[in-house]
Amino acid sequence: MWKTLIRCLCAALAACLLFACNSAEIQTLPLRRVTLMYSAAFSNLSASIAEDERELREGYIPSAGCNEVLLIYSHHTTGPGYYTPTNPVLERVYRTSDGKTRRDTITVYPDSDVSSTPEVLHKVLTEVKEKFPAPSYGLIFSSHARGWLPVDYRENDMILFGAGAQHKDYPPTKWLGIENADGSGIDIRDLADAIPMKLDFFAIDACLMGCVEVAYELRDKCRFLMCSPAEILTNGFIYDKMGPRLFHTDTPDILQLCKDYYDFYMAQSGYYRSATITLIDCGRMEPLAGICSEIVSAYGDEIAALERSTVQAYFYNNLHWFYDMRDIFFKAGVPKAEMDRLDAALSECISYKAATPTFFDLKLENVCGLSMYLPYPDREELNSYYKTLSWNKAIGLIQ
Numbered sequence: 001m002w003k004t005l006i007r008c009l010c011a012a013l014a015a016c017l018l019f020a021c022n023s024a025e026i027q028t029l030p031l032r033r034v035t036l037m038y039s040a041a042f043s044n045l046s047a048s049i050a051e052d053e054r055e056l057r058e059g060y061i062p063s064a065g066c067n068e069v070l071l072i073y074s075h076h077t078t079g080p081g082y083y084t085p086t087n088p089v090l091e092r093v094y095r096t097s098d099g100k101t102r103r104d105t106i107t108v109y110p111d112s113d114v115s116s117t118p119e120v121l122h123k124v125l126t127e128v129k130e131k132f133p134a135p136s137y138g139l140i141f142s143s144h145a146r147g148w149l150p151v152d153y154r155e156n157d158m159i160l161f162g163a164g165a166q167h168k169d170y171p172p173t174k175w176l177g178i179e180n181a182d183g184s185g186i187d188i189r190d191l192a193d194a195i196p197m198k199l200d201f202f203a204i205d206a207c208l209m210g211c212v213e214v215a216y217e218l219r220d221k222c223r224f225l226m227c228s229p230a231e232i233l234t235n236g237f238i239y240d241k242m243g244p245r246l247f248h249t250d251t252p253d254i255l256q257l258c259k260d261y262y263d264f265y266m267a268q269s270g271y272y273r274s275a276t277i278t279l280i281d282c283g284r285m286e287p288l289a290g291i292c293s294e295i296v297s298a299y300g301d302e303i304a305a306l307e308r309s310t311v312q313a314y315f316y317n318n319l320h321w322f323y324d325m326r327d328i329f330f331k332a333g334v335p336k337a338e339m340d341r342l343d344a345a346l347s348e349c350i351s352y353k354a355a356t357p358t359f360f361d362l363k364l365e366n367v368c369g370l371s372m373y374l375p376y377p378d379r380e381e382l383n384s385y386y387k388t389l390s391w392n393k394a395i396g397l398i399q
Contacts, residue, residue, distance in 0.1 A: 031134035032067040033200075035246055038124065039074045040115035040143035042086065042179040046076040048234040049142050052205075056093075057103070060243025063095045064102070068247050069132050070094065071106070073124055075115040075179075083180040085111035090124060106131065116143055116184040118194035126196050138201045138252055139222075142236060144178050145206030147322055148213035148373070150385045151178075151185030170271050170360050173231040174207045188214050189388065192221040199223065201254045207231040208314065210278045211371040212288075212325050215349075216391040219285040224254050224351070229322065229371040230276040230314040230359045238264050255279055255352050262354040276314065276355040278369035284349040289394040291345050295329055295338055296395050302332040303397075306374065314371045316362035321382075326368035346370075373397070 037056060041049035053072055062068040075088035088109040096102050107127060113120045129137075178184040186194065191214075195202075199222035204214075210229030218225055238260040245253040245260070258277045265275035296303065311331050312324035329342060346368055353369030375383055375398050383398050392398055 030067065031069060031132060033136040033138070033252075034069045034071065034128065034132045034134045035138040035140070035252075036071045036073060036125070036128055037140040037142065038115075038121070039072065039076070040141070040179055042075050042077055042083070042115060042181055043144055044080075044180075045142075045144065045174060045234060047080065048236065050074075050076055052142060052236055052239045055239040056242055057101055059240050060247060061093055061095055061101070062247050064097060066248070069134070070247070071128060071132070073115075075113070077180075087111045088113050088115055088120075088124075090127070114179060114181045114184050116179045116181075116186055118186050118190040121186065122194040122196060125194070129197050136200050137197050138203070138246065139195070139199050140203045140205065140237070140242075142205040144174050145204070145209050146178070146185075147208035147211050147371070148188050148386075148389065149321060150382075151187050153382060153385070171274070172234045174205075174234060174236070188217050189390075192217055195221050201226065201252055203227075203237065203254065203257065205232060205236045208319075208322055208371070210276065210280075210314075210369065211322060211373075213373065213389050213391045215280045215282055215370065216285050216289065216394065217389070219282045222282055225280040225282050226254055226258055227278055227280070228276050229278060229324075229367075229369065230274075230355075230362075230364075233265070233272065233274060237261055258352045258354065262356075266354075266356055271360050273356050274359040276359065276364065276367065276369075277353070278350060279352040280370070281349050281351050288342075288345040288349050289391070291338070291341050292325075292329075293395040295334055295342065296397055298338075299329070299332050299334055300396075302334075303328060304375070304377075306332055308374055311374065312364070312366040313362065314359075316360045320376075321373055322371040323374045324366055324368055325370045325372035327366040328372060328374055330366070 037053065039049045039053060053074060061070050070093045071090060072093055073088060073090045076086060077083055078086060090106040092104045092106055094102055201224040202218065202222040203226040208229065208231060210227040215225055241260045242257065245256050258279045261277045262275060265273060306328065308323065312327040314322040314324065326342065326346065330339060350369045353367065355364040355367045358364060373386060386392050387398050
């Protein structure tokens, strides 16, 4: 009887110890850093972004029990061409003590949620902040994008939703468009308010988001912004190298993420050798706005009279809203003294920029790393919207 009792007590103690070990293994508080990959991939990008998630999970990720957390928010289609509603899922991903990758479901969201909306983005980030409080947050956002353009802008729809692989034999890109759901799209005027915490970095794996209009809207919300002024091929960022840059380091090495991206595409051949990447210190945007305001005030007529075909573009088709910011002023004939001040401000806020010699057939010769709108006088609807952007309010490009 005593032997039986002892065996029962030992079994109970072992179970308690096992539970305690498992609990200790996933215990991470107090946290130091939380990184979230936000995949708004309910679109034709679903398969490629799912592969990016797999590469991130299978790479160098936080181990159980450490003070860093990796979260992945996934919203995908059920298959190519299938756009029936699906449930977005938030997971925590970590490496167990035996070296295996584990995915713990945090939340399954309603299939009515549209991930590419400020409301859903805010809801997910708020939950992340509440369940994983930390002094440091990083966000990787992967989806389609349309730069600073308003969500409801409908001019040239066949162009907006037909760019990319439909031209020649170009590789597929994250062409302009959002998700295959009614009401999708995040207005950049709402983007900062949708983020309920200060981000150490915001890496946007989506087309044409390297525009000064976006960076300025985010100037008080994130420290470093990683983005592309041109489009991005569907392979996107280099996720299998992200782990060592983001985890178990004193600070996230976003500069190296940018270099990884550039080096990868620079090593490709043909049209796959197409990439631009910029790292912006958003906290240093105000001096840039100051000098741009002075230039626009003094040389507004010259800017308006520009022959836009002479200005460096970041588009290879008819997406004619994204020109190199510096080249706009240079081609407008801004004197050297003012250009020197502009270059100094650019060097302060742009920590890194790189571009392959061409993007498809577009030559990339005069690249400062930031695009800007060169206004079209006859685009009244677009220009009215542009007047409401913080960047235009700061520099007075459109009166």
